[in-house]
Amino acid sequence: MFTAALLALTAATQSQPPLKVMPMPSTVEPGTGQLVIDRSFSVAATGFHDASLDRGIQRFVAQLSRQTGIPFRSKAAAASPTLLILADHGRESVQKLGEDESYELTITGSGAQLTAPNPLGILHGLESFLQLVEPSANGFTVPAVTIKDQPRFPWRGLLVDVSRHFIPLDVLKRNLDAMAAVKMNVLHWHLSDDQGFRVESRRFPKLQEMGSEGHYYTQTEVRDFVAYAHDRGIRVLPEFDIPGHSRSWFLGYPGLASGPGPYTLEGGGADPAMDPTLDSTYKLLEKFIAEMAKLFPDAYFHIGGDEVDGKQWEANPKIQAFLHAHSMKNNQDLQAYFNQRLQKILAKHHKIMVGWDEILHPDLPKNIVVQSWRGQQSLVTAAQQGYSGLLSHGYYLDLMWPAAQHYAVDPLSDSAATLNPEENSRILGGEACMWAEWVSPENIDSRIWPRNAAVAERLWSPQNIKDVDSMYTRLAALSLRLEWSGLTHRSARTEMLRRMAGTEDVAALRVLADALEPVKGYARANGKQPIDFHAPLNRMVDAAYPESDAARHFRDLVQAYLQGGSTDRAAEAHIRATLIAWRDNDAALRPLLEQSFLLHELTPLSENLSALGDAGLQALDYLDRPELSPESWRAHQLTRTEQAKTPKADLVLMVVAPIQQLIAASGPK
């Protein structure tokens, strides 16, 4: 009710919405009229096409069918199809970084044409076309328009950590579909970490047998997944994180470790690391990399390299002796030595090394790629030193930031703004990162989407596309569309609320959930080390959207109302209705909170929401009167509401600030 009313208002206060395409294309020229999509719709590829492009076109027709409910029948190639597709030539059999992804889409009232140098552009253009389809008074239509489009950065990725929590392939595949919808082109597969080794090695089967609790991908599955991604214009970048973050290796191969063990996936104690001083380590790694280099066709290979705390190295006298014998100053030098040897192995197997920003070291050749997670500066430093780089700092989806915060991060802004064009060209793009400390197959979609689309737009669209309101408008439309492609980023919350509520009605629970977001950053881990990776992820913090549209709309509404001098009666009525719903919600919800052990912890949040509603209503009443609110009342209410900012149950109420604004506004200007 709350969301509905606010959404309706938002829609009503808008004039012509922008073209609801995300990421926004490079250039858009509106035309006149619209093309009707009905049962007669047909599509034909008259230029280059192969089996992969044909499958892409079939997926497009199937998706158009899902969106419209029209069961398009396969037709003999039409002489004048509704949509004519023309690719000039084929694409690389292994997708290359920097392959031309441009396309041109022209839609008139009588037909559409999509041209591109190669099928990658065609795939992107088809996604743009799908986003343009809307029901109108005349049927399903797409507006007449000419789009010329190409990406700003050639590397636009999403990292998915499948080690901390295993994510099955069907979930990953629907995420590939969604990535394709927003024109992302790299799936960075974080396949091993302390908590799990997730791919079958035939050379070293104890890796998955002892390091995965049975949750790993077979090589057959990997090949199928890579082919699935390739069909969608997505490269698959494997990451095996070494020499740190590698405890899962040591269950099967303890000889790799720098310390004596024994090792368990649960861990505890010092962070183990591989022993970089032993030739046997490199022998195993070479055989392993030889195997994986064949399994993963991409030219790049990610070796992790982050967060080596060096404690195991320091505790091992042999390693210390090695360090001194080789005149190394510190653990960084030792890791650089490891990386140099590793890089040679990778080069032998025709792979370009990628690693986290800790690997940056002058001893490494310039053709490696540095992925910056600790800050933008390391990206700049790398580019200045002649290294290629990727930005992930600012794109960590697990931090539960709002989309706008990620959207504001640009690989070429801040310190990067001083780079010269040649240095600029070394910044290949970036990757959103879905680290999986608190992610399950059930809720991962909602942790990635729709916010990941804001990162996708930042990496695809021109730098000057940065209007936040436009982004949120298009993000909302995209979010609805993404459910058609099988994502559960919206629907899973309902199911999770139902789980907590049993067979009771969840309406009042939803009102509370709409005002909540998970705590930001790493606050969830505070005082809870080590993390229990087998804990059920079935609490409200796991169900709540990382960014509540409802709370954001309420904040915007209050701000607009106050900026307009508190004179907009319709806005006030909406605000009042919401506040009444909150005030009354705790009483309605309380029996359910008492009934379910999963909901107990929400009691203070529910009380606080009611108190906020009450305080806001009192403030509104003062705003309606000519006199100011008493100072003592304001002081009391500001204190009362301030304590509602304290996170409870790893959740934070996102509507305290607008209530405090209402309270403050009832006093002197």
Next chain:
Amino acid sequence: MFTAALLALTAATQSQPPLKVMPMPSTVEPGTGQLVIDRSFSVAATGFHDASLDRGIQRFVAQLSRQTGIPFRSKAAAASPTLLILADHGRESVQKLGEDESYELTITGSGAQLTAPNPLGILHGLESFLQLVEPSANGFTVPAVTIKDQPRFPWRGLLVDVSRHFIPLDVLKRNLDAMAAVKMNVLHWHLSDDQGFRVESRRFPKLQEMGSEGHYYTQTEVRDFVAYAHDRGIRVLPEFDIPGHSRSWFLGYPGLASGPGPYTLEGGGADPAMDPTLDSTYKLLEKFIAEMAKLFPDAYFHIGGDEVDGKQWEANPKIQAFLHAHSMKNNQDLQAYFNQRLQKILAKHHKIMVGWDEILHPDLPKNIVVQSWRGQQSLVTAAQQGYSGLLSHGYYLDLMWPAAQHYAVDPLSDSAATLNPEENSRILGGEACMWAEWVSPENIDSRIWPRNAAVAERLWSPQNIKDVDSMYTRLAALSLRLEWSGLTHRSARTEMLRRMAGTEDVAALRVLADALEPVKGYARANGKQPIDFHAPLNRMVDAAYPESDAARHFRDLVQAYLQGGSTDRAAEAHIRATLIAWRDNDAALRPLLEQSFLLHELTPLSENLSALGDAGLQALDYLDRPELSPESWRAHQLTRTEQAKTPKADLVLMVVAPIQQLIAASGPK
């Protein structure tokens, strides 16, 4: 809002709810306390088990994990598992009619035990267990209870027509899962009809190549599907509907037909039928049946046999000559001749013939099974003549009846009540039927579920289990649970409303949808023959639930309020809130109705709902006053509301009657 408030009220007015198991078990003895399901939960089968039962137990654990969000880890067989499973012996490799399906489930505060003669009972008991799991103040728990359970009828089926609209296997599989959840044990697969031939024949490939538009199941897929069903305790009964309903055969094999053709799947004109006078017909059928008899292991084989209108036979002089030469009186005799020859072919291939009630003819042997679709009487007649029978009359889900109407139909009531025990035993059970004139992969779940569970309970539970309120309470709980097993019977409506509304908010559209149901019976076909089977099924009639819980709750609420002498203030407040929402909804919805071509047709329904809200509010105001409403006002309002009963856009407003009751109640008693 409307639904939520009513559901909350319904829950509040209830005291101890019955055990939320559906179908209700034969005997239930409540115990004391409850068993907690937490991370330590374990299950072990110590009696007979095989790979199929092991898979069943794995599915149970996976489903329990979905329901609770607890990631149960595979453990070494626990010495004292939380749930101990004990099957006495194995089941038949091809599931037999009448195999023992009984089980006994004992749950105490410290553990649970499930015993059964064979794995079929274990599978049923596991489903009962899953339905008992609820979140409580102490964690997820199941109540202490002893259940002894067995089915009333051995044949509890669901027919799915995949000819009129092709239904992909993933959709059918999730329906098998749901059937298993309600202990149904026969999937009757209506594989051929005029509009499509849906299975691969290697002997006669033109059947699927020319008769399916590319939408058919390969033999590999069929084998996989049959195995999937077997794992879930479900037999697969294939139906090839002959000699009528067989146009799809004639595209590839026109020599089978009684008329000259040419034939298309779209059809039109007389209903074609096979020529029963030609030996070539039987030669082809024998080879075909030989092939299908191997593909489908079930002992039974359904040959359709319904609705042979005989027009093609009458128009064919050779057939008429044959009829006279063999001293046949009419087309029925000719069909009986066909069936006799067919039955001999089936017997040769070790199959028992099943057919629709038209096949009942004294010339056929007693071991055939007659499926009654035209009325209960044919079932009785068959039983009296020594034939076995199945009831489907009264269980046609495509008629859009409320669950209670199906629930009231009992295979052994009405005219069957006069049968003696031996005749009774010939009534094997029944089948719900999902005919697919207006069904798509997208909405079929919502056409079958949850109403099918009412039929499942009728066929499983003791005859005296017939309390409608209890049924609806348990059906509501089951309906929520079924979404955990992958059905989309609830969620698909939201997606379909979104399609109609584009990216606009659907809250007001949902208010209207909640008051609507599709027209009943075959009214949708009125004046629209022949049906266009390629038409998009994307209108509100395709999205609206066959039975609106919200409308039913409102009717119940008004009835209870009026029966209580209009004194219940809380009930009145709920009724008033709903009526206000309806009255105001049209204004909110109108812009959207004008914006989307799919919603235009709902305009009169939206107007009528507002008018009903307005009339109801006036009536409530009169009920609040001591004086009666004026007779002229009542007459006017009854006329005004009466016209709202007229279906529009193949939809009917389900809330006219309670408004008229309010109007009438405001007058003299």
